[in-house]
Amino acid sequence: MVTTSVILAAGQGTRMKSSLPKVLHTLLGVPIIDYTLEAAAAVSNEPPVVVVGAESELIRERIGERGRFVTQETQLGTGHAVLQAEDLLKGKSDQILVTYADMPLLSAETLIRLVNEQSKKNGPFTMLTMVSEDSRGFGRILRDRHGKITAIVEEVQATPEQLLIKELNVGAYCFNAEWLWESLKKIPLSPKGEYYLTDLVDIAVKDNLPVTSVQLENPEEAVGINNRIHLAEADGILRSKVNRQWMLAGVTIVDPGRTYIERNVNIGSDTTLLPDTYLLGESVVGSECIVGPNSLVRDSIVGDNCRIYASVVEGAYVEDEVSIGPFSHLRKGARLSRGVHIGNFGEVKNSTLGPDTKMGHFSYIGDATIGEKVNIGAGTITCNFDGVRKNLTEIEDDVFIGSDTMLVAPVKIKKGSRTGAGSVVTKDVPQKTVVAGVPARAIRKVEEDD
DSSP states (O other): OOEEEEEEEOOOOGGGOOSSOGGGSEETTEEHHHHHHHHHHTTOSSOOEEEEOSSOHHHHHHHGGGOEEEEOSSOOOHHHHHHTTHHHHTTTOSEEEEEETTOTTOOHHHHHHHHHHHHTOOSSEEEEEEEOSOOTTOOEEEEOTTSOEEEEEOGGGOOTTGGGOOEEEEEEEEEEHHHHHHHHTTOOOOTTSOOOGGGHHHHHHHTTOOEEEEEOSOGGGGOOOSSHHHHHHHHHHHHHHHHHHHHHTTOEESOGGGEEEOTTOEEOTTOEEOSSEEEETTOEEOTTOEEOSSEEEESOEEOSSOEEOSOEEESOEEOTTOEEOSSOEEOTTOEEOTTOEEOTTOEEESOEEOTTOEEOSSOEEESEEEOTTOEEOTTOEEEOBOSSOBOOEEEOTTOEEOTTOEEESSEEEOTTOEEOTTOEEOSOBOTTEEEETTTTEEEEEOOTTO
16 A cells, blocks of 8 residues: 655744744754654655645755655645645545644554554544643544544634543644545635635534544644744653653663753763763764763764863864863864863864873864874964964974963974973974074974973
8 A cells, every 4th residue: 555745834934933934943953844754755665745845945955855845825725735745646645644744742653553453444534632621722633422523623613511522633644645636625715715724624513424533642743833832842752752762771871851952962971971061963972071061062973982071063074082172172173183182271273182182271173184193282372373374283293282372374393392381383393403582593402301
């Protein structure tokens, strides 16, 4: 039996009050629409059909080849939106799964249950319902004395007695495809000038056809996103789920409520995350690390046995046994080799620091290549920008950079050399040479016992 997913994504999302389409807002770093696509993909081998509005370039760009598109040029309701997929799908599918793009918490397991239930029935469709004290604005499910579904009443139209009903319409349906395409054209125009998908219940009941249901097991899956409050609610649910998964996988999270791990992050076992830690993007953190408190790691790779204390690491590569912070900043292109230490208020950008190099506090290293076992004194600055271009600083192995040294790039400091405190180095320094002054000049060679 062929099942095709249709995802409704043509809503304007005006309550988000945003220039960004609602379904492109993110949950744990991933757009809302991605969650919906992934769940729908579990029920079909075919790309889902996404119903979009007239101005949908950003949505189309995000989805790409993961979906097929039809356009609802005029917003005439959910029934009208599904009808836009008829020309593409009629005669090609046995069942049509319809979901909303702004319900990212609906799981693949739930949708599979819904589709499987419809596959076993001869009725026109199966719908997803839930029992909850919190109506969330959903329509009420009306049943007769035999328990058969007779209608869906929207909350704004429900009588006081109907508002007491706890069974709610979640908004996911699996239809017999042939019946769906015929019945969509029978939906009456509402007083608001729209065609509602929920009116298909009335059509089925009038034809004496049974509408079946599957009950949602986890009410949290029914959280739809209409505004920023809902966005935060869904994000919190997903964050708790992800944090729980990592704790079960051997990661210590001291305060899960104050730890934010985006979905595409990977963490090694026996790592400890202290409060107010943010692991974002495609970051990888190795085993037996300590991150935090008050640390952010974005799109970076961190090796094993590292310590990141109250610091920001962005677009960086950090090897094993590195310590960072507090109050340090690794920017894009920073690469710290094994055993490097970055002290407080250190900043590294587009630079490589060799093994066991130590960088003191209040220093900036940009566009530099630094060798092994280099000491970078407090207040050291690579003056890499001349107003036109970024220039390279090269420091070889076993160099000692004195405090408050200015390295005016392009410049090379050869192996085993030293700079005196407060030096302004404007020319290359030969191997095993001590330089000092403004501008720095060679004053002697490095002795063996220095």
